[in-house]
Amino acid sequence: MFSLRSVTKDVTAPYSAVEAFAYDHFLGDPAAAAMAVSFDSFVGDARDVLDVGAGGGQGVVFVADRHADARVTALDLSPVLVDRAQKRLAKFGPRARAVVGSAMALPFADASFDAVWSMASLKHWPDKLQGLREIVRVLKPGGRLCVVEVDRGCHV
Numbered sequence: 001m002f003s004l005r006s007v008t009k010d011v012t013a014p015y016s017a018v019e020a021f022a023y024d025h026f027l028g029d030p031a032a033a034a035m036a037v038s039f040d041s042f043v044g045d046a047r048d049v050l051d052v053g054a055g056g057g058q059g060v061v062f063v064a065d066r067h068a069d070a071r072v073t074a075l076d077l078s079p080v081l082v083d084r085a086q087k088r089l090a091k092f093g094p095r096a097r098a099v100v101g102s103a104m105a106l107p108f109a110d111a112s113f114d115a116v117w118s119m120a121s122l123k124h125w126p127d128k129l130q131g132l133r134e135i136v137r138v139l140k141p142g143g144r145l146c147v148v149e150v151d152r153g154c155h156v
Contacts, residue, residue: 053075083098
């Protein structure tokens with residue numbers, strides 16, 4: 001049974017199907033639209049970009065649409081949201097992918113990405129410092145990093 005209490009009980013757990021639907025249909029598009037201008041300047045000429053906690057991939061789709069030379073990766077803990085992201089990214093072919101994974105142990109080699117961002121995902125990480133270490137590990141030297149959390153209850 002769905003209740004607000006079930007949504008807030010463990011914010012580090014993967015989203016349920018109901019939570020994934022709600023995020024994907026009510027929050028994903030407005031969040032990506034609000035960040036659109038920032039995404040453009042942040043990505044710049046980056047070739048390999050990663051979104052940690054990408055949800056349904058709306059932000060990565062925006063980047064792929066606007067930056068034809070970029071290879072984009074959406075990572076999320078929720079298999080349901082990764083499936084939605086894969087469907088959205090299919091039109092970009094091999095330069096776009098969505099993968100299930102945790103910020104706690106990113107499934108990528110060291111120095112894999114020119115730009116890494118995470119928007120409103122930090123609150124879901126059980127160990128925030130470990131997640132930040134992982135992002136820095138996969139970021140190329142001199143790469144761009146942006147982590148934004150708007151939940152005032154989230155502390156690092």
